[in-house]
Amino acid sequence: MKKIQLILFGIGNVGSTFINQIIQAQKVFQQQGLEIEIPIILNSSTAFIKDEGVDENWKANFVDFGLPYQVEEIIDYVKTKNWQHVVAIDATASSEFVNNYTNLVENGFHIIAANKVANTLAYDDYEFFREILKENKKQFLYETNVGAGLPVVETIKNLHQSGEKVTKIRGVFSGSLSYIFNTFSEENKNFSDVVALAEAKGFTEPDPRVDLSGTDVARKLLILARELQLTYNLEDVKVKSLVPAHLAEISSVTTFQENITDLDEEFQLLKAELSENEVLRYIGELDVEKKILEVKLVKEQKENPLGALQGADSLFEIYTESYGNQPLVIQGAGAGAAVTARGVVSDVIKLAERIDCCN
């Protein structure tokens, strides 16, 4: 039996689902010779410790027996345990928590992150952390940074590391924006009403401008570009924000919501310009040769995979030398707690395959 202890930071939507998935999959893990436990779960202020791993009562236990903590104390505690393989799971969206990564790795933790922040830091910091990982022979997995549970990061990394020349990456990287444009293209509704619909379905962030600004798509594009060992930074991504300047400036979300109909005219015009066979798509695109990273609104033929996209699916086209003009396409739910948490579990399994007696 290979024993792996997970220290879970972040017990929001994804973190909670992750705990339940780990508990329910115990039998499947054992069949693979794996014993996977979560002895410590933490939110930003409180830690609950149960050495033999939390069970179904973790939620009540966390409330009843959770204690305030410092990350340093957690590291010290884990050290006293002499666990063989320890993984910090970052299921937060915190930019501060990432500051602990180096310390964790230097103290023997592998890291699996749903949190995108570490991979969108300035390139020097990104590179520095990779050196730390190498020096300490520790793994860092983050498949869910892009496309939730879809095998996008892994596929692009594998192609590149196998010597395949990836020439272009292109697609709808965001579930919320997928839903918004798929719906806007199909139904006779104002753009603002479609955004409201996406909000009601829980697809957007509390402030939908986070989605509409294109920043999240730009982050994902950057993460994929860096898998190809391209040394770009976030400011290298040319982003066409869907939020006009006068709405971007407003600090109150409510005031923005009250004025969101300002978007309608422009999008109605864009729609009117489409030919019968075209739809609008908001995409990320990396052209490796032309050295262009872009987030932009494009017209797409309905019969192409991107044009045929439905629901809140994400879609990634990977163009390479061997695949030629027809890309490798990966498509499916690119957001949601269940698929994201499962993607994190999948990273745990991959990590288990890679670690052994010597690391």
Added chain:
Amino acid sequence: MKKIQLILFGIGNVGSTFINQIIQAQKVFQQQGLEIEIPIILNSSTAFIKDEGVDENWKANFVDFGLPYQVEEIIDYVKTKNWQHVVAIDATASSEFVNNYTNLVENGFHIIAANKVANTLAYDDYEFFREILKENKKQFLYETNVGAGLPVVETIKNLHQSGEKVTKIRGVFSGSLSYIFNTFSEENKNFSDVVALAEAKGFTEPDPRVDLSGTDVARKLLILARELQLTYNLEDVKVKSLVPAHLAEISSVTTFQENITDLDEEFQLLKAELSENEVLRYIGELDVEKKILEVKLVKEQKENPLGALQGADSLFEIYTESYGNQPLVIQGAGAGAAVTARGVVSDVIKLAERIDCCN
């Protein structure tokens, strides 16, 4: 530097391309701390050995310096070398060569196979070989068995091993049959003419009945089902062959070709039955709950991913509990020497990540 020695069995289309890809990717490998060499290349009768790894002149060298061999001799030779990590690459399509797998593994070889045979043996033999692998702590990778370089086997295995309930797998598993039905649906041609076109493009086997019989699709379906730890055998797959009995009986390929127009009437009728929005697709389908494995001809809506398929692309829909009604879809060139060979290289890289000082 982690040093990996590849012993390549089979230097046909895929094997040759593989050698060239390995030679060209040396720099990429070194950046990952890998030294990957091919010290021995073999066809069914001849072996060429170059301890430091073959170079660009491998083809001429093979002709000039190749010698007859027995697999046992190759194993003995490799043993004298004390190479740390040795991988047998099976780029043959041979059902006999597979008989050497156990012997190879027991003598310290990992195995990477493009050859599907080992994974479609009777279930007991399949299971027995997995026991051998476990006992000897050796890896066996075969991503290219299904969908060439597309990450299908890996994705399904990862989902299953992460505790995700895969409920259905469905798709066009064969590049040649994809091309045939995509073309037949779009163009006003006889079915036999479309098959001839596929042959001319090199998509089909020399005897196109190998494709049209559905056996190849059935094999791939079985391989995927077994990744879910389902203990099916090939005879459990219900196959609707596209070759009528009187044509299946003919032993000569030429005589079959002369009578292939016998297929036209039936397919013309099937086409006539389609509504305007439908196309024909020849698919493999596994329904886990209903315990059904089928290879069959279906009508598909044009706007669905399967219906929108183009060229010779393969497409795999993976339905799971977390993904719900919208499947995870993987699509792209599912055949061809370049993508298949690259898939084998990718398996080498994955294997390199998994092996370490202790195995």
